[in-house]
Amino acid sequence: MSTKNNQILLKLLNKYKLSSNDKEHILSIIIDIYNHDEFQKRLTNEFPHHDTVTLGEHILEVTIVTYLLSKKKKKDYDINTSLNIAMMHDLYTLPWQNNPSADVDKFINKHGFRHPIEAVINALTWYSELFTSLEKSKVIIDGIIHHMYPFPVTSFTDNGEGLELKNYNYVKNISNINKELLVWSSNRFSVGGISICPSKYNEGRVMSMADKIVSISNLKHSGFNSTIALITGKNKKLEKLK
Numbered sequence: 707m708s709t710k711n712n713q714i715l716l717k718l719l720n721k722y723k724l725s726s727n728d729k730e731h732i733l734s735i736i737i738d739i740y741n742h743d744e745f746q747k748r749l750t751n752e753f754p755h756h757d758t759v760t761l762g763e764h765i766l767e768v769t770i771v772t773y774l775l776s777k778k779k780k781k782d783y784d785i786n787t788s789l790n791i792a793m794m795h796d797l798y799t800l801p802w803q804n805n806p807s808a809d810v811d812k813f814i815n816k817h818g819f820r821h822p823i824e825a826v827i828n829a830l831t832w833y834s835e836l837f838t839s840l841e842k843s844k845v846i847i848d849g850i851i852h853h854m855y856p857f858p859v860t861s862f863t864d865n866g867e868g869l870e871l872k873n874y875n876y877v878k879n880i881s882n883i884n885k886e887l888l889v890w891s892s893n894r895f896s897v898g899g900i901s902i903c904p905s906k907y908n909e910g911r912v913m914s915m916a917d918k919i920v921s922i923s924n925l926k927h928s929g930f931n932s933t934i935a936l937i938t939g940k941n942k943k944l945e946k947l948k
């Protein structure tokens with residue numbers, strides 16, 4: 707864990723003018739996910755998201771906005787689960803900028819469609835301790851899978867065969883029950899290899915709303931090329947900068 711990354715986290719917490727209690731509450735929920743090497747890596751230039759914003763910063767900002775939206779929710783709402791979904795929703799394997807699919811004709815393999823599947827597989831691999839209860843696993847997996855709604859997500863079947871998953875090697879280590887949940891969630895309202903529906907659970911829907919709020923406010927600064935790149939994985943603007 708680097709001091710620079712901690713400063714980024716602090717800066718984001720201050721941006722939303724959170725009270726000390728709120729800051730402590732958020733940290734108590736996210737700290738284990740945050741401290742993981744894979745998360746720390748996403749706060750570096752290795753993982754650009756939009757222009758000067760790293761993927762890790764995007765994820766942290768979505769998590770803070772998820773927290774603010776979650777505070778308004780009533781009893782049957784699990785804020786811990788909602789923040790866990792936020793922290794893991796974009797933990798795909800490779801930086802998406804200029805990382806188009808090899809099979810360009812197969813739209814289900816484009817970054818925008820497949821990255822929630824990769825994120826679930828990585829989450830199950832790096833944070834297995836969060837997936838010990840069936841009920842919680844269901845809510846977390848379904849929240850990550852459908853976070854892009856109304857954008858579609860690739861359906862996972864047959865152990866991911868035919869999908870261009872960048873973390874395909876992890877699939878064999880996932881337990882059958884979690885694999886079944888991945889199949890169940892990514893095949894809800896599925897047509898032609900993609901699923902289009904919001905998360906079945908409030909915790910996921912709130913997180914998805916937070917993702918839109920943060921993404922739209924960032925896209926205002928980075929423009930149309932970034933929007934298109936989110937789908938194709940190819941950012942012409944970034945190529946020119948190189």
Ligand SMILES: [Fe+2]
Pocket residue numbers: 795796821853854
């Ligand atoms: Fe995403």
Ligand SMILES: [Fe+2]
Pocket residue numbers: 764768795796917
């Ligand atoms: Fe996101």
